[in-house]
Amino acid sequence: MIRALLLAAVLVVMFAAPAAAHNVTAGADLRIAQTIAGAEVTLVIKGTSRVPGPLRIGVVAFERAAGLPVSLEVRSLTGGRTVKGVARAAADPEYAELRVEETGPHQLTLRAGDEVAVVPFRVLVDRGSAGDFLIYGGLFAAGLLLVGGLLTGAVSRRGPAMMLAAGAAAGVTVAAMVVVFEPMLPPGPPDGAAPTAQTQPAGGRPFAQARMETAPAGPAPGQEFTLRVDLTDGSTGRPVDDLVSHHEALAHVVVTSEDGRYFRHVHPLRTAAGRLEVRLRADRPGRYLVYAELEREDSGGQLLTGEFAVDGDPAGAATADLPAAVPELRPAVPVAGRPATIELPADGAVRPWLGMAGHLIVRSQDGSFLGHVHEMGTNGTRLRFTFSFPRPGRYLAWAQHATDGRIVTMPFTVDVAEPAG
Amino acid sequence: MKRLIALAALLVAAAALFVAGRTSGAEPLTLTIAGSRYTVTVLIDPPRTGAIVVDTRVTSGDADGMALSAVMPDMGHAMPELAAAEREPGRFVAEGELFTMSGVWDVSIRLTGPAGEETLTAKALISG
Ligand SMILES: [Cu+2]
Secondary structure, rough: EEEEEEEHHHHHHHOOOOOOOEEOOOOOEEEEEEEEEEEEEEEEEEOOOOOOEEEEEEEEEEEEEOOOOOEHHHHHHHHOEEEEEEEEEEOOOOOEEEEOOEEEEEEEEEEEEEEEEEEEEEEEEOOHHHHHHHHHHHHHHHHHHHHHHHHHHHHHHHHHHHHHHHHHHHHHHHHHHHHHHHHHHOOOOOOOOOOOOOOOOOOOOOOEEEEEEEEOOOOOOOOOOEEEEEEEOOOOOOOOOOOOOOOOOEEEEEEEOOOOOOOEEEEEEHHHHOEEEEEEOOOOOEEEEEEEEEEEEOOOEEEEEEEEEEOOOOOOOOOOOOOOOOEEEEOOOOOOOOEEEEEOOOOOEEEOOOOOOOOEEEEEEEOOOOEEOOOOOOOOEEEEEEOOOOEEEEEEEEEEEEOOOOOOOOOEEEEEEOOOO | HHHHHHHHHHHHHHHHHHHHHHOOOOOOOOEEEOOOOEEEEEEEEEEEOOOEEEEEEEEOOOOOOOOOOOEEEOOOOOEEEEEEEEEEOEEEEEEEEOOOEEEEEEEEEEEEEEOEEEEEEEEEEEEO
8 A cells, every 4th residue: 555655655655856958067068060150059048046146158160160259248138137247268168157046037139240030948946755744744843753652652551652652653664665766757847848748649740841042042152141041830831949959959951052062051040930140151053952850859860951052153262162072982882771881080089079089971862862970989189980781782972070279070981782682 | 453454544645635735726826916017816717727717916006908828838838818807996807818738837917007018937837
């Protein structure tokens, strides 16, 4: 009976764990890569252990970002209070300290150059554990009842004295059980957590659909333009505004020219609900393919695609193509559907970027397939990727890693053979 | 001895209730949302499926119109807008059905006024 009830207690609290979305808790930083003011940075919001309390925000520089001032504005979406600060991007940044008054939903407005991003997040603070309450409550009740039992016993009322003693024993039992079972009990939801249902629906959220366009439409070669991605929920028609940080970004956007000579891997800014924007420039006219990798809350990752055109005569001095890398392939000619390993030397000391040592983007020549592979088992001087190319044919590939002050991109092609037989 | 076990069981049950109580909200549900133009305090009574009353006070900003709607993000359910009537300056009341099943819903409050339109959204846990 006791066991059954205790099990029930364990089960009741098991289903109360909050889903991790944009949560900022002590010990769990929120990291979001941003392409802003021509720079590649990662925004870091560190958790606080109390409110009112300090919220520390830093901007890690990866490319063209050292010293970039980023103005910060944190607003509580319940209390409405706004606090401001400035963070200067650096490889090992100093953190600006902003005071938050309460837990719950907040938004951070970032400004650098003439670009603005609005990042929603939740401040969570752990509450004291329920276990502590039960341990001390149980012992306290036991103490009271024991004293009562002794007093009643002293005036020779055996029945009530026994009852009180039994109660005391029960209190001690509860305390002891909690001491034993406490590690099995997940803590209650932290203060400021989004409400969660007792039973989580399985299957994830509806699909997101992207409308991709440039402003201005049909930008000229060499002209700066904004690539805009508007996300719509396929079931409700509402803007999709529940993106979680997926590999340290709200979205990873890869833009390539049809011929593969142009390649950008950028992290657009959230400028409004369901809207992501990034500034780009392309030197050559033609068709450009866009791939956005993102993840909705309570869902898995998804890839959305689009395209745009650059119109007009090539810009005067087009940027030179990146030198092609010569990777080591195992097998030497990869076979469709079987794992192939691609290894190549890093250019400089590898610095973790987007939570990984290295990234490999592969695109089928016609653009109908895109893969994003993570580096496995680096020793810091070489990058190694394993991937099963789904179909035979030519693939365009770009290996990337961060090093001091820049992101290295190494393009190459891979020809994949048909399986024998 | 039987009494002891019964008492211990009761205490454990009380403990379970206490832990469960920490995770479920009290009724009615109150949400405060601070937007850039308006701040509202929304009282949903009761936070349940079926006919409900939503009593909203605009505590900051000058709103002259309000409509409520809801979506259940996990399921992709969307509900039509419910117009709210201004009972007194800054107080809007809407009656009708906003939630069709239990779970977490996004409640959107669309406000209009001289300062312009703004939609404020907050999460609400709805029971069956
Ligand atoms: Cu990325």
